[in-house]
Amino acid sequence: LGHGSGGELSQQLLQKHIFPYFNNPWVAEGRDSSVLPLGDQQLVFTTDSYVVTPLFFPGGDIGKLAVYGTVNDLAMSGARPLYLSCSLILEEGLPMETLDRVMASMGEAAAEVGVALVTGDTKVVERGKGDGLYINTSGIGMLEQPLQIGPGQIQPGDRILLSGDIGRHGMTIMATREGLEFESPLQSDCAPLHGAVAKLLNAGIVVHCLRDLTRGGLATVLVELAESSGYQLLAREDDIPVCTPVQGACEILGLDPLYVANEGRFIAFVPEQDAARAQSILCGCPVSEGCQVIGEVRNVARPQAVLENALGYERLLDRLPGEQLPRIC
Amino acid sequence: MSTEQCARKQFEIAGVVQGVGFRPFVYRLAQDCELTGWVANNSNGVYIEVQGTADQLEQFTQRLRRERPPQSRIDRLTSASIRPQSESTFVIRESIATPEANGIVMPDLAPCGECLRELSDPTDRRYRYPFINCTQCGPRYSISEGLPYDRANTAMRHFTLCESCEREYRDPLDRRFHAEPNACPACGPQLQLCDSAGNCLATGDEALQQAVADIDAGKTVALKGVGGFQLLADASSTPAVLKLRSRKHRSHKPFALLFPNMDMVREYCALTQQEERLLCAPQRPIVLVQQREPAHPALSPQVSPRNPDLGIMLPASPLHQLLIEALQRPIVATSGNLSGEPICTENSEARIRLSGIADCFLLHDRPISRPLDDSVLRVMDGKPVMLRRARGYAPVPHVLPQVLSERASGSCDMIALGADFKNSVALARNTTVFASPHIGDLESPVALEVFERAISDFQSFYQAKPHRLLCDAHPGYVSSRWAKNRRTEVIRIQHHIAHFFSCMAEHGHRQSALGICWDGTGYGTDGTVWGGEFLRWDGGAKIQRIASLKSFALPGGERAVRDPYRCAAGLLYELHGKDALQLPVLRDRFSRQEIGYLARMLETDLNSPCCTSAGRLFDAVAALLGLCDEMTFEGQAAMAVEYAARGGESPDNYPFRLTHDGDRWIVDWRPAIKALIEEGADGAPVAERAAKFHNTLVEMLCAVAATAGEEHVFLSGGVFQNCRLTEAAASKLRQQGFQAHSHGSVPPNDGGIALGQIYYARCMAASGVLTEEGGSLCV
Ligand SMILES: [Fe+3]
Ligand SMILES: [Mg+2]
Ligand SMILES: [Zn+2]
Ligand SMILES: [Zn+2]
Known part of the structure; x- marks a missing residue:
């Protein structure tokens, strides 16, 4: 049940029950998308399934998510997204107007991003066997220059840039689902990120690693990257932007915004000397105008993600455990 | 011949x-x-x-x-x-190194009478020398780097003995014969006073005098003590204490005090003889004692705000002795760390981490080999009870009951990782348990390092080759995750079972018994939060959760642990459902939006885990009694309830119910909470209500004990740091013919978990449950 929340259990599911059966170098890298050599071209390939309740929420819908999410996975390899497929699993009884709305939104999103939806499939399952509508999209993109982007490239001294404030998507979904009201309206951050990434690359920034923050939030991504890079990653709590309504709702609900999902945020690892320029480039793009340098890679060969508060106190970050139960005795 | x-x-x-x-x-x-x-x-x-x-x-x-x-x-x-x-x-003869090391390093001891006499004798060559020691006193564990305990295996290997010291060291009839840290002003460690930039301001006795003057002038001095840095400030000066509070971001938690002598302690505190003996013991722990009423006028009320007790200690080293003698009044002496982190031990590290807190640093060049906080004890139920086991007590091992009929699997080395908070780890070898000193909360990378070091110490000191790791069943514990990543077999042990067995281990008990394990939170075998548990052990392989407190929700999970009003909301929701949120006690506290969220959370179980926790019940009652606006340190709310009860002498208790649910009894506190609120509305004084709440808990314990019918009853868990509850429960149980046992040398809090994990594993091995396959041990 907790296996899909993007935390500890998802990781276990992958490591124990999935990866062992698909043993090849791309799977071993454990990235969201894989770079495949094809002649002298570098193809990038990814796939993702989208299940979200509700299907429509402030700032987006499942259709947009299905386009942006896959596009973002391609973008995190530095690729220009080109083509998408779309498979639908519909629950019997889904109103046609709903389907039309979602498809229209998908089409709009694809046009906005500049990708073509080139193939697809539709299946209908019995009533009660699906939450209305599931979407799977696969995406193909192309590397326009030879790039080495991935956790293996992370170097001590690298700065960690966060593209904007965190937690909007997860809190929007929760508020919509639970009927919670915010003092000021909140929207999902879902957005395509390939444009911002392209600007970084075109400006000649040496990007060592990129990762979009989805399920499990910023904390889970930092833990994963610490583990796959082998270095201690330090983030400064005060430099991580969280908007007031998200902060307030998290405070009341007892949730940590670091673990809340996002759909339009990413972190970038760049060498120290490029950090300021990278930040100003990202700040110039609407999807990442709130970009901040939130931390750095320490020259400590310990795979730990550490959060430092304003007083200098350091706390270890961990993946979200299955359920968040208090540990304090 | x-x-x-x-x-x-x-x-x-x-x-x-x-x-x-x-x-x-x-x-x-x-x-x-x-x-x-x-x-x-x-x-x-x-x-x-x-x-x-x-x-x-x-x-x-x-x-x-x-x-x-x-x-x-x-x-x-x-x-x-x-x-x-x-x-x-x-x-x-020279020491013989043997392959398997079972030796014991002595704990660090306060200066003995002879050394104190020399310290104050102007004709002695160690007159006012802050590192004086002999075979009867001085640093031991804090400077030792391995076994056997020889100078070459201590931090003193950096200092070459002068001729006079060498002579003492070699003379079998001298008090300093093989006193490994032996030193004198000519050859030993030296004092230095530095600013936070590392500039030396003074050395030797002048450094000490200057530090004294600084404390006198209201400054915060970081002192390199026995097992780590301490922060010192004038306890009579409210500005000095407030400055330390704001810099350490410690708003309310009481500060410990260092006193020059027992006579002065008596002016500030009302002590029993037992407490006096404990204070003077060579271990020199911090002892929690009652302040005089009214409080001494020379003591800043900010030292221990809203708290009638004081944590007191007498000088634990010659350096402390010289400092406090010069000041002739109590000073604040608190751990030199960022709150929650382990105590700093290195000069350079301390200068960095404490630079924002201390004005200057009184240092010396004798390295501290392992961090040791001050130990904390409280006299309860007629005996000293360990609350934090560190300097003076660590690393003296515990001895498990010999009665265990060992099977092969039971006698090998095991390492127990304890709990994540108040962590301490332990190595079991046969019936000896080497427990690490208190490490702290495994939340920071620094604490994790100390934790790993404590485990590798078991290897370097005792050549441990553990074939088994014991850890808590909580999947989110850092220690449990750490265990999972080792190649050694791991056994997960339920938190309250470990509490129960820690108390039985201490008392050498190995028959059937009832364990009353009350604490804040522990991970239950059903995946919910436990904390008000009654466990029965049949003396063999079977443990049964025969009763627990009625459960209630904690809206916001860990957030509720820090806010007693959230606990109250969860409690009241059990009483009144949704209407609870309209009660004044909650409406006055939370905004309209917060009330809406809380209602939603409680109705839909949104991030609102259920608990049976006695600790959280205390927190909720603190809120209902209006005793605790905000929790800035662990245990604050529960302590407030205990202290409030001191003024109330009602022998009565509130009603409660014992109901049956499936295979266990549920202690239903709802009638009690209802009555406690109603009495408040009728204007009954808080002290009376707090006292009656304590009495009610005692009645609950006794009612379940009567149902269980076990002769031996063990009280464990952090809630039994509450003196009033522990003493009343033990005496009432005894009146009713039970053998009631509470903690003494092993902490009732999570500091005792590692020992409990070991004793439990040993007992299960002895009864054949725990085989080589191990596995997860549950109720
Ligand atoms: Fe506990
Ligand atoms: Mg993805
Ligand atoms: Zn001595
Ligand atoms: Zn000497």
Whole structure:
């Protein structure tokens, strides 16, 4: 049940029950998308399934998510997204107007991003066997220059840039689902990120690693990257932007915004000397105008993600455990 | 004497026998009895061979036990007759290193009377020398880097003895014979006063005088103490104390006080004789005692705000002695760390981490080999109870009951990782348990490092080869995750079972019993939060959760642990459902939006885990009694309820119900909470209500104990740090014919978990449940 929340259990599911059966170098890298050599071209390939309740929420819908999410996975390899497929699993009884709305939104999103939806499939399952509508999209993109982007490239001294404030998507979904009201309206951050990434690359920034923050939030991504890079990653709590309504709702609900999902945020690892320029480039793009340098890679060969508060106190970050139960005795 | 007429005997002694003057004692005793032979330290303790007439040997054997040095402890003594040899003297030989090390390093001890006398004698060559020590006192564990305990294996290896010190060190009849940290102003460690940039301001006695003047002037001084840095400030100056509070971001938690002498302690505190003895013990712990009423006018109320107790200690080292003697009044002495992190031990590290807190640093050049916080005790139920076991007590091992009939799997080395908060780890070898000192909360990378170091110490000190790791069942614990990533077999043990067994281990109990385990939170075998548990052990393989407190929700999970009003909301929701959120106690506290969220959370179980926690019940009651606006440190709300009850002498209790649910009893507190609120509306004083709440809990314990019908009842868990509850529960249980046992040398809080994990695993191995396959042990 907790296996899909993007935390500890998802990781276990992958490591124990999935990866062992698909043993090849791309799977071993454990990235969201894989770079495949094809002649002298570098193809990038990814796939993702989208299940979200509700299907429509402030700032987006499942259709947009299905386009942006896959596009973002391609973008995190530095690729220009080109083509998408779309498979639908519909629950019997889904109103046609709903389907039309979602498809229209998908089409709009694809046009906005500049990708073509080139193939697809539709299946209908019995009533009660699906939450209305599931979407799977696969995406193909192309590397326009030879790039080495991935956790293996992370170097001590690298700065960690966060593209904007965190937690909007997860809190929007929760508020919509639970009927919670915010003092000021909140929207999902879902957005395509390939444009911002392209600007970084075109400006000649040496990007060592990129990762979009989805399920499990910023904390889970930092833990994963610490583990796959082998270095201690330090983030400064005060430099991580969280908007007031998200902060307030998290405070009341007892949730940590670091673990809340996002759909339009990413972190970038760049060498120290490029950090300021990278930040100003990202700040110039609407999807990442709130970009901040939130931390750095320490020259400590310990795979730990550490959060430092304003007083200098350091706390270890961990993946979200299955359920968040208090540990304090 | 010819070899034909005489006999020869060998002795192997294990226990606390190194670094306590045991060999010189044996030497003098052998001289006295006119015996020949030799004595040496080995990695297991002390080895002796003596030769003489049968009478002389008999006399030696008897006096060995009777006259042993006061700080020593003999855990095991074996002797055998061996072939006489020809020799004419008794000598002390070099230490023998043996492959398996079971030796015990002594804990650090406060200066002895002799050393104190020399310290204040202007004609003595160690007059005012802050590092004076002898075989009866001084640093031990804090400077030791391995076994056997020889100078070469301590931080003192950096200092070469001068001629005079060398002479003392080599003379078997000198008090400083093999006093490993032996030193004097000519050859030993030196003081230095620095600013936070590392600039030296003064050295030697001048550094000390300057630090005294700084404290006097209201500054915060970081002192390199015995096991780590301490922060010192004038306890009579409210601005000085407030400055320390704001810099350390510690708004309310009481500060410990260092007093110059017992007479002055008596002016501030009302002490029992037992408390006085504890304060003067060479371990020099912090002892929680009651302040005089009204509080001493010279004490800033900010030292222990809204808290009638004080944590007191007397000087634990000659350096402390000189400092406090010069000041002649109590000073705040709190751990030199960022709250939650382990205590700083290195000069450079301290300057960085404490630079925002301390104005200057009183340093010295004797390295601290391992961090040791001050120990904390409180006298309860007629005995000293360990709340934090560290300096002065660590690393003296615990001894498990011998009654265990070991099976093969039960006798191998095991390492227990304890709990994540108040962490302490332990190594079990046969019936000996080497417990690390208090490490702290495993939340920071620094704490994790200390945790890993404590485990590798087991390897370097005792050559441990653990074939098994024991950890808590909580999947989110750092320690549990750490265990999972090792190649050693891991056994997960439920938190409250470990509490129960920690108390039985301490009392050497190995029959069926009832364990009352009340604490904040522990991960239950059903995946929910436990904390108000009644466990029955049949003395064999079976443990049953026979009863627990009625459960309630904690809206916001860990957030609720820090807000007693959220606990109250969860509690009241059980009483009144949704209407609870309209009660004034909650409406006055939360905004309209918050009330809406809380209602939604409670109705839909949104991030609102259920708990049966007695600790959280205390928190909720603190909120209902209006005793705790905000929780800025752990236990604050529960302590407020305990203190509030001091003014109330009502013998009555509130009603409660014992109901049955499936296979266990539910202690339903709802009638009690209802009555407590109603009495409040009728204007009953808070003190009366707090007292009646305590009485109610005692009645609940007794009611379940009566149902269980077990003769032996063990009280464990952090809630039993509450003196009023522990004493009342123990005495009422005894009145009703039960054998009630509470904690003493093992902390009732999570500091005792590692020992409990070990004892539980041993008992399960003994009854054949825990086999080589191990696995997860659950109720
Ligand atoms: Fe506990
Ligand atoms: Mg994805
Ligand atoms: Zn002494
Ligand atoms: Zn000397």
